[in-house]
Amino acid sequence: MGPPGAGKGTQAEILSRRLGVPHVSTGDLFRDHVGRRTPLGREAARFLDAGELVPDRVTTDMVRHRLEQPDAARGFLLDGFPRTVRQAHALSAILSARGEALDAVVEFTAPEEVLVRRLLARGRPDDTEDVIRHRQRVHHRETVPVLGHYSGLVRTVEAVGTVEEITARTLSALGLPEGVSTR
Numbered sequence: 001m002g003p004p005g006a007g008k009g010t011q012a013e014i015l016s017r018r019l020g021v022p023h024v025s026t027g028d029l030f031r032d033h034v035g036r037r038t039p040l041g042r043e044a045a046r047f048l049d050a051g052e053l054v055p056d057r058v059t060t061d062m063v064r065h066r067l068e069q070p071d072a073a074r075g076f077l078l079d080g081f082p083r084t085v086r087q088a089h090a091l092s093a094i095l096s097a098r099g100e101a102l103d104a105v106v107e108f109t110a111p112e113e114v115l116v117r118r119l120l121a122r123g124r125p126d127d128t129e130d131v132i133r134h135r136q137r138v139h140h141r142e143t144v145p146v147l148g149h150y151s152g153l154v155r156t157v158e159a160v161g162t163v164e165e166i167t168a169r170t171l172s173a174l175g176l177p178e179g180v181s182t183r
């Protein structure tokens with residue numbers, strides 16, 4: 001978890017390779033649907049462009065379907081989900097139906113000016129300054145309360161510095177040795 005620009009996706013890619021589980025990013029899934037002009041993509045596009053969250057039911061159904069894929073049978077790394085308390089409750093229901101529970105939640109933190117600078121440099125269509133600022137506000141309003149849902153599981157990692165430094169901090173926060181690969 002973490003605000004836009006904290007580097008969730010970058011770290012999730014590295015960790016999913018190290019852990020040998022798929023990286024499930026709701027942002028990437030939505031962008032794929034938008035790019036393929038699927039019915040879901042056409043519905044989600046205006047939310048992405050505005051930096052608004054796609055409605056919970058649409059998002060949760062998409063995640064539920066993704067986690068039913070065979071590659072997610074042994075585990076997965078969720079990036080950008082849950083982003084609301086309602087999504088967190090839906091995820092609990094999905095996991096308990098599978099007889100599973102989350103192992104850990106990583107919260108990436110960084111000063112807002114660092115986040116804004118990174119997103120402006122990233123240059124995605126939804127990375128314009130006003131949409132970036134709006135997404136930060138959406139994060140504080142909708143997603144920060146989700147952390148309370150996972151209070152015992154949350155490891156907070158300062159997402160400032162090089163990618164490698166942040167990865168090392170994250171592995172340490174998760175109690176995983178450096179360079180671990182469980183493929």
Ligand SMILES: Nc1ncnc2c1ncn2[C@@H]1O[C@H](COP(=O)(O)OP(=O)(O)O)[C@@H](O)[C@H]1O
Binds near residue numbers: 028030051087126
């Ligand atoms: N869990 C979610 N619930 C609703 N909308 C989402 C969710 N995850 C991603 N999105 C949509 O996709 C956009 C991009 O998400 P993401 O790639 O995680 O970017 P960032 O973390 O930089 O905001 C969000 O602004 C939102 O419109």
